Amino acid sequence: MNEKVINNPLEDEAIYIFREVAGQFDKPVILFSGGKDSITLVRLAQKAFYPAKIPFPLLHIDTGHNFPETIAFRDQLVEELDLELHVHYVQDNIDAGNVQEESGKYASRNMLQTDSLLQAIEKHGFDACIGGARRDEEKARAKERVFSVRDDFGQWDEKNQRPEVFDMLNGRIDFGQNVRVFPISNWTELDVWSYIQKEKMEIPSIYFAHKRKVFERDGMIWSAHDEYVFREDDELVVEKIVRFRTVGDMSCTAAVESLAFDIDKVVEEIAASSISERGARIDDKRSEAAMEKRKQQGYF
Amino acid sequence: MVGNKNKVLKLSTAGSVDDGKSTLIGRILYDTHSLTDDKLEAIERSSKQKGYDYLDFSLATDGLVAEREQGITIDVAHIYFSTPNRSYIIADTPGHVEYTRNMVTGTSTSQVSIILIDARKGVIEQTKRHFFINNLLRTKEIVVAVNKMDLIDFNQEKYNAIVEDFQSLISGSDYQDQNITFIPVSALHGDNVVDKSENLAWFKGETMMEHLENIRLEDIQEEAKARFQVQTVIRPKTEEFHDFRGYAGKLKGGELKVGDDVTVLPSGRKSQIKSISFFDQQYLSASKGSSITITLMDDVNVSRGDLIVKSEELPKESKSIMAKICWMDNKPLEAASTYFLQHGVKLVKSKVKSINHKISTDTTGATEKVSQLNMNDLGLVEIQLAQPIHFDAYDENKGNGAFILVDTKSNTTAGVGFIL
Numbered sequence: 001m002n003e004k005v006i007n008n009p010l011e012d013e014a015i016y017i018f019r020e021v022a023g024q025f026d027k028p029v030i031l032f033s034g035g036k037d038s039i040t041l042v043r044l045a046q047k048a049f050y051p052a053k054i055p056f057p058l059l060h061i062d063t064g065h066n067f068p069e070t071i072a073f074r075d076q077l078v079e080e081l082d083l084e085l086h087v088h089y090v091q092d093n094i095d096a097g098n099v100q101e102e103s104g105k106y107a108s109r110n111m112l113q114t115d116s117l118l119q120a121i122e123k124h125g126f127d128a129c130i131g132g133a134r135r136d137e138e139k140a141r142a143k144e145r146v147f148s149v150r151d152d153f154g155q156w157d158e159k160n161q162r163p164e165v166f167d168m169l170n171g172r173i174d175f176g177q178n179v180r181v182f183p184i185s186n187w188t189e190l191d192v193w194s195y196i197q198k199e200k201m202e203i204p205s206i207y208f209a210h211k212r213k214v215f216e217r218d219g220m221i222w223s224a225h226d227e228y229v230f231r232e233d234d235e236l237v238v239e240k241i242v243r244f245r246t247v248g249d250m251s252c253t254a255a256v257e258s259l260a261f262d263i264d265k266v267v268e269e270i271a272a273s274s275i276s277e278r279g280a281r282i283d284d285k286r287s288e289a290a291m292e293k294r295k296q297q298g299y300f
Numbered sequence: 301m302v303g304n305k306n307k308v309l310k311l312s313t314a315g316s317v318d319d320g321k322s323t324l325i326g327r328i329l330y331d332t333h334s335l336t337d338d339k340l341e342a343i344e345r346s347s348k349q350k351g352y353d354y355l356d357f358s359l360a361t362d363g364l365v366a367e368r369e370q371g372i373t374i375d376v377a378h379i380y381f382s383t384p385n386r387s388y389i390i391a392d393t394p395g396h397v398e399y400t401r402n403m404v405t406g407t408s409t410s411q412v413s414i415i416l417i418d419a420r421k422g423v424i425e426q427t428k429r430h431f432f433i434n435n436l437l438r439t440k441e442i443v444v445a446v447n448k449m450d451l452i453d454f455n456q457e458k459y460n461a462i463v464e465d466f467q468s469l470i471s472g473s474d475y476q477d478q479n480i481t482f483i484p485v486s487a488l489h490g491d492n493v494v495d496k497s498e499n500l501a502w503f504k505g506e507t508m509m510e511h512l513e514n515i516r517l518e519d520i521q522e523e524a525k526a527r528f529q530v531q532t533v534i535r536p537k538t539e540e541f542h543d544f545r546g547y548a549g550k551l552k553g554g555e556l557k558v559g560d561d562v563t564v565l566p567s568g569r570k571s572q573i574k575s576i577s578f579f580d581q582q583y584l585s586a587s588k589g590s591s592i593t594i595t596l597m598d599d600v601n602v603s604r605g606d607l608i609v610k611s612e613e614l615p616k617e618s619k620s621i622m623a624k625i626c627w628m629d630n631k632p633l634e635a636a637s638t639y640f641l642q643h644g645v646k647l648v649k650s651k652v653k654s655i656n657h658k659i660s661t662d663t664t665g666a667t668e669k670v671s672q673l674n675m676n677d678l679g680l681v682e683i684q685l686a687q688p689i690h691f692d693a694y695d696e697n698k699g700n701g702a703f704i705l706v707d708t709k710s711n712t713t714a715g716v717g718f719i720l
């Protein structure tokens with residue numbers, strides 16, 4: 001028997017938020033990308049409801065441009081924890097002519113995810129979508145509430161958010177609306193990595209240094225995966241030892257050169273880093289307000 | 301953050317619009333080397349675009365398009381940084397009176413409030429209002445930053461006059477158990493924020509950052525009785541845990557131990573704590589803040605919203621409460637209107653019995669008879685409840701003494717209350 005529960009305020013807060021979701025909503029879902037933040041979410045949900053199973057399914061919006069390692073990891077996790085997984089494919093939406101694939105050098109399916117997400121919410125009637133966004137990631141995210149209400153069109157009304165005082169979370173909504181819930185709002189990137197380290201959690205191998213065929217553009221390193229990532233003829237493919245700090249689509253996630261082959265080295269590297277994690281996301285570089293605009297339209 | 305994960309100091313900013321709150325936070329981030337290269341580049345780019353010949357540090361926190369266009373803060377930004385000593389979570393709040401509800405949001409979770417004053421303007425109405433709100437929230441640690449000292453030639457007499465002015469506010473306040481520190485700074489130029497300044501050589505106190513680093517967490521922690529509100533009942537219904545029925549919640553105040561005699565409210569049924577667990581581990585005790593699961597010796601009926609307390613530490617019980625309310629909705633609060641009252645995680649139907657008076661926010665405590673409370677008003681209100689709640693006075697247990705009022709039609713959080 002252990003003496004006294006050791007407090008970790010961030011973990012306690014996240015567990016509290018998960019339990020509020022269970023208490024306040026009928027059809028919650030965890031938005032699962034296979035990245036480190038959503039893996040952390042699953043871990044926290046496990047802790048919140050143990051010894052019962054996680055009482056929510058997972059939803060993955062699959063762009064078709066994922067790293068294969070992420071998908072393999074996802075399927076393994078779902079099986080281990082005996083979870084229900086919904087996958088919605090952006091490709092289906094493109095084939096049906098609902099959305100138009102981007103073209104050109106910076107083409108990415110990142111923006112197209114929003115439509116698939118909103119369709120999935122409507123189809124299943126999800127009333128709470130739990131996401132792994134953190135306030136330290138980006139300046140518009142820094143403004144968001146833990147329970148963030150979206151209207152019938154999935155839109156975020158950033159200038160008119162509900163007050164959120166103390167730890168009282170108000171998840172009351174009308175039919176058709178939904179709430180985006182962010183249990184790890186107050187975690188930093190380093191908090192997440194330290195937690196993965198402490199908990200000895202498994203994560204997809206692409207987060208660790210590995211050899212990869214890449215090319216450089218605008219000072220960033222891209223996966224040379226010609227099927228998904230556009231490459232000019234003069235952008236030469238070389239082999240480098242790299243890792244990924246964040247895992248989105250291949251077409252919008254840049255790698256960093258790194259020799260961090262294990263979690264201890266990754267934590268060290270993050271602690272010493274002078275670039276933020278979103279610095280490696282081309283989707284944020286499109287404009288000053290890229291994230292805010294996407295959120296208004298219903299993005300994660 | 302490695303190694304000091306459990307040492308977090310939560311700060312918030314306060315003060316009138318344009319007093320320099322966001323600039324101060326940006327300056328702290330810059331001078332502690334907490335801005336990553338890409339974020340700093342973005343600030344440099346935007347500052348240049350706006351035609352400034354200095355860096356506009358408010359851009360580090362004003363993240364919304366509308367905020368950057370108007371040069372004001374509209375909603376709270378949460379900012380994170382750490383020193384070798386500990387981690388900080390800063391809520392940078394808006395100064396504009398229209399966004400007081402967002403200021404309350406940011407301040408409600410913080411332990412330290414930095415109230416900024418524009419040295420040219422001195423103590424103004426909004427300074428008073430924000431000091432008053434901090435007192436209402438019982439923020440223990442207040443730092444008064446007299447900012448823009450560069451614009452008054454770092455003049456000591458003028459600074460002293462402002463300090464004196466503020467001190468007269470303190471004497472009128474109903475919350476005396478508070479530490480208040482005055483620091484002259486220039487957020488824009490960095491004087492006395494992180495580094496000591498030649499310009500303020502006459503000031504013998506600590507810089508802003510030195511002061512924050514030296515605040516002891518033990519000194520600002522609330523001592524309160526153990527209150528365990530059940531968020532959800534865990535029933536695995538598996539072979540292994542066939543009869544398991546655990547009560548999951550986050551302990552507010554105090555400590556609970558296995559074997560403690562407890563009472564479940566509202567039923568009043570008594571039992572003992574059989575087990576305390578966190579994830580797959582069992583423990584003998586848990587203290588304030590822990591998100592745990594407990595089981596009881598007896599098969600009593602417990603559901604979401606029920607409160608488990610030590611039998612010798614019962615809270616108050618009532619269907620009628622008196623509370624100070626800070627109103628946050630466009631639709632005014634009126635007598636006889638009905639709201640959901642959310643006390644922690646428990647929702648109860650409620651009706652406003654009477655608005656006793658509106659309280660002036662200038663810390664004179666003056667009262668005024670009114671028939672309604674408008675957005676950003678503060679007042680003393682009596683509320684009737686459909687079922688009793690089990691509470692403490694806010695002064696005795698913040699977590700069990702506060703509530704929100706939720707509009708039954710729009711669902712918005714319309715007001716926050718502090719039980720007397």
Ligand SMILES: Nc1nc2c(ncn2[C@@H]2O[C@H](COP(=O)(O)OP(=O)(O)OP(=O)(O)O)[C@@H](O)[C@H]2O)c(=O)[nH]1
Nearest residue numbers: 317318319320321322323372373395448486487488
């Ligand atoms: N000269 C001088 N200007 C300052 C100083 N601090 C802030 N300012 C300027 O004052 C203006 C307002 O600063 P902000 O930081 O946006 O003010 P704020 O208190 O955050 O305002 P709201 O959030 O809208 O309430 C900006 O133009 C700043 O550059 C200072 O120490 N000296």
Ligand SMILES: [Mg+2]
Nearest residue numbers: 321322372373
């Ligand atoms: Mg501001």
